[in-house]
Amino acid sequence: MLCHTQSIHVMGLAISLPLRSFGIGPGKAFWYGQLSGLVEIVAGILGVCFVQLANSLLPFALSFAAGAMLFVVFNEIIPEITSQNRTMSSWWLMGGFTVMMALDVISFDEFIMSVTHCIFDLDGLLLDTESIYTECMQQLCAPYGKNFSTETKLEMMGKSALEAGQILIRELNLPMTDEEFLAKSNELYTQAFPSAELLPGAERLIRHLANYNIPMAIGTGSSHELYTLKISGHRELFKLFDPVICTETKEIRLTKPEPDIFLACAEKFPNPPISMSQCLVFEDGENGVRAALSAGMRVVLVPSLPLSNYDPWILKHVTLKLDSLLKFDPVEFGLPPFDDV
Incomplete structure (x- = not known):
């Protein structure tokens, strides 16, 4: 966006300054320059569509655009301004470029845009269901002499019930069909999940964000049926989330690590x-x-x-790592501080 804004400014100047030198009034020259930039709106929309198809060409295209802007500046603008007041113009020019480069270095998304919306996973983050889930899977595997390993569990996390079952059957070579896995696992879940408790810091954070009207969503790999089962002991608290995006049993499209489930949360917030x-x-x-x-x-x-147990790449690229939600400081992300601090 910054580059686009700069290009509009340069194009407007490239039109307005020559018009002024030919005696056209400042008002008309200004508006002709502004109107010349309207074409960039259309070009910008076309550019967005093109970028989706040509990500690999984007660095070269941006380099060409930057070069074109610099050419216009040095070929048209600098000679025009230095002919009138060389010293002052040079200082303003250097100052403008310094500010521009500083703004290019700063990440606007992280520096200016503070967090306005929060999205939560469910299992193992808000509810202590991971130990229950592990126990259920071990009970399911035990009759076949198999052990439910941490590696297999990591691969299954965030998946739909069907996809998780397919991973388990494949990794452990279990002699069962997808339908048999779903039936047996659901029977175990129905007995175990209603006892799920909130993890430390979860309720405090949820109620704090709700008190300050911070929009909150849940994006979970659980089906709506299992989600309802898991939160059965905490229904009032979970009414504070809108939307709640679940992954239905046989749904593949929204499963993590694809971004669809979180993009769906963002799209379905009352105020996206x-x-x-x-x-x-x-x-x-x-x-x-x-x-x-x-x-x-x-x-x-x-x-x-x-x-x-986590991929080092994950640990390197997360924004923040915490041992517990109790250690989360909302102020770090531009959110209101806890009232009890």
Whole structure:
């Protein structure tokens, strides 16, 4: 956006200054320069469409655009302004370029745009369901002499029930169909999940954000049926979330690490964010972190497993790592401070 704004300014100057030198009034010269920039709106829309198809060409195209702007500045603008007041013009020119370069270095999304929306994973982040989930999977695998490993669990996290079952069957070579897995796992879940408790710091953070009208969403790999089962002991608290995006049993499209589920959350907020970088995602799983980063959102990782089990790339690229939600400081992201601090 900064480059686009600069190009409009340069194009406007390139039109207005020559018109003034030919005796056209300042008002007309100004508006002719402004009107010349309107074509960039159309070109910008076409450019967005083109970028989706030509990401690999983008660095070269931006370099060409920057070179064209510099050419206009040095060929047209500098000779025009230095012919009248060389010293003052040079100082203003250097000052303007200094400010421009400083603004280019600063990331607007992170510096100017504070967090306005929060998106939460469910299992292992807000609710202590990971230990329950592990126990259920171990019970399911035990009759076949198989062990439910941490590696398999990490691969399954964030997936739909069907896709998670397919991973489990494939990795452990279980002699069962997808339908048998769904039936057996649902039977175990129905008995175990209603006892799920909130994890430390979850209720405090949720109620704090709600008190300050910070929009909150849930993006979970659980089906709506399982989600309802898991939150059955905390229904009033979870009414504070809108929207709640679940992943239905046989749905593949929205599963993490694809960004779809978090993009759907952002889109369905009553007042959607201006930029995806204004969304802060809270996650405990690798797949969820990858999904949030792919969506262009900031991520707080609160691991439900030892950090040694996580991909080093994940640990490097998350915005923040915390041992517990109790250690989250909302002020770091431009959110209101806790009232009890």
